[in-house]
Amino acid sequence: MSLYDHTPCIHSFASFNYWFRAFDVRTTRIDSWPNASPSISSPHLNAMAEALKAIPNITRLSDCVFRILGQNPGRFSLQGTNTYLISPPESSGPVAVSGSDSDSSQEAIPSVLVDTGEGIDAYEPLLESVLLGKHESSKAKRFVTDIILTHWHNDHVGGLHAVLALLHRTRPPSVSPPRIHKFPHSTDANIEHKLASLDPSSAAFSPPPSSSKSLHTIQDARTIQLSDLLTEKITLKALHTPGHTSDHVCIFFEQEGRLFTGDHVLGQGTSVFEDLGAYMRSLQRCSKALEEPEAGVGGVGEVTLYPAHGPIIEEGKAMLAQYYSHRLERENQIIALLREPPPAALDEQAKGAGEEKAWSIKQVVAKLYASYPEHLWPAAARGIFLHMHRLAMLDPDAGTNGGELVSPRVKCLDTPDGLAPAIPEGNKAMHEWGKLMDHRWTLADASVAGQTGKL
Numbered sequence: 001m002s003l004y005d006h007t008p009c010i011h012s013f014a015s016f017n018y019w020f021r022a023f024d025v026r027t028t029r030i031d032s033w034p035n036a037s038p039s040i041s042s043p044h045l046n047a048m049a050e051a052l053k054a055i056p057n058i059t060r061l062s063d064c065v066f067r068i069l070g071q072n073p074g075r076f077s078l079q080g081t082n083t084y085l086i087s088p089p090e091s092s093g094p095v096a097v098s099g100s101d102s103d104s105s106q107e108a109i110p111s112v113l114v115d116t117g118e119g120i121d122a123y124e125p126l127l128e129s130v131l132l133g134k135h136e137s138s139k140a141k142r143f144v145t146d147i148i149l150t151h152w153h154n155d156h157v158g159g160l161h162a163v164l165a166l167l168h169r170t171r172p173p174s175v176s177p178p179r180i181h182k183f184p185h186s187t188d189a190n191i192e193h194k195l196a197s198l199d200p201s202s203a204a205f206s207p208p209p210s211s212s213k214s215l216h217t218i219q220d221a222r223t224i225q226l227s228d229l230l231t232e233k234i235t236l237k238a239l240h241t242p243g244h245t246s247d248h249v250c251i252f253f254e255q256e257g258r259l260f261t262g263d264h265v266l267g268q269g270t271s272v273f274e275d276l277g278a279y280m281r282s283l284q285r286c287s288k289a290l291e292e293p294e295a296g297v298g299g300v301g302e303v304t305l306y307p308a309h310g311p312i313i314e315e316g317k318a319m320l321a322q323y324y325s326h327r328l329e330r331e332n333q334i335i336a337l338l339r340e341p342p343p344a345a346l347d348e349q350a351k352g353a354g355e356e357k358a359w360s361i362k363q364v365v366a367k368l369y370a371s372y373p374e375h376l377w378p379a380a381a382r383g384i385f386l387h388m389h390r391l392a393m394l395d396p397d398a399g400t401n402g403g404e405l406v407s408p409r410v411k412c413l414d415t416p417d418g419l420a421p422a423i424p425e426g427n428k429a430m431h432e433w434g435k436l437m438d439h440r441w442t443l444a445d446a447s448v449a450g451q452t453g454k455l
């Protein structure tokens with residue numbers, strides 16, 4: 001879509017706040033966890049506009065990995081959440097366990113579950129069938145020793161309770177309950193609270209030793225401490241990738257050279273984010289990690305990505321680069337637009353804007369997304385604000401690397417210091433987002449140019 005092909009229509013502005021609020025309500029998910037704060041969730045404009053590719057309920061992706069679909073399709077979760085079961089190969093994986101009859105013994109393969117879906121009833125029998133060796137691709141029995149949560153969103157952690165109950169019911173008696181691993185976040189208290197409410201006699205999970213917490217902490221750039229049964233068979237390395245959420249992690253599966261990307265990179269469309277600056281730094285970081293064999297993560301050749309939504313991505317490095325350049329392209333479009341006088345004021349608020357070349361988010365969206373259906377504009381508005389936020393902040397990397405702080409390229413005329421207002425979060429977010437749509441933005445000076453860059 002080129003920049004200046006379309007003229008915004010007046011009705012769009014008149015109804016914009018209504019649209020934005022309507023969108024915000026639809027995408028605000030009050031988790032089933034107690035006291036959860038609302039979040040704007042999941043995938044994205046392009047995927048909303050394009051047909052979704054079919055994903056089977058259960059897929060054997062490799063010797064070691066099953067993908068099990070969370071049964072929660074929707075406008076924002078696409079085909080639903082992909083959960084993944086990782087096990088050693090059947091030739092080396094099984095260990096002896098005692099069966100439900102205490103005299104019997106059998107073999108089963110210890111496994112790791114990545115994400116738990118949203119808690120939809122239809123998911124449970126699918127996971128159970130794989131664990132019981134009833135899928136056509138494998139007759140081997142499996143049990144889960146470790147659960148990894150990629151981030152706090154409900155379509156990833158909402159199924160935890162039901163999954164723990166299933167694992168408790170199907171686990172061989174001689175096997176310890178699973179550990180739950182997660183990168184720390186402010187909403188972890190909700191998960192902890194829910195886990196604490198479980199009947200202690202059910203022994204549904206294994207908490208970390210000598211800690212009052214239930215969750216095992218995932219540490220950036222470290223190998224996740226899986227059950228002893230899996231040591232040396234499965235190596236999963238965590239990469240903290242904030243942006244989509246501040247607690248997001250991608251997981252590198254060393255034995256097969258695959259990256260589980262959670263919501264950081266999706267199989268269709270592109271991900272949304274809480275903080276674009278952090279998100280772009282995480283894209284760079286992921287890409288760099290996949291290029292560095294000495295870091296024990298990636299190396300030469302392509303890397304397959306296993307996303308939490310949408311089909312697998314065979315050319316992972318190329319996809320990361322594409323995500324990055326797509327964002328820079330959008331940013332450069334915004335900078336080019338800010339060089340132009342904004343369209344004539346179309347409502348009373350815009351008339352008060354004053355500055356000749358100051359644009360509101362509403363005006364930018366109406367111009368850049370003129371060819372998209374209007375019901376997608378509110379989501380676009382949020383994305384444009386996050387771009388403005390990145391452009392109107394000091395570069396945090398420049399400061400931390402000891403270099404000089406790079407001046408913001410855009411200034412906001414409605415904050416005292418010209419820096420971007422804070423990104424709304426929490427219970428006031430809906431109201432705050434509405435107000436931000438009328439803030440006025442302009443280039444910091446005439447010499448500001450777009451950036452080019454490759455991963």
Ligand SMILES: [Zn+2]
Nearest residue numbers: 042153244263
């Ligand atoms: Zn998410």
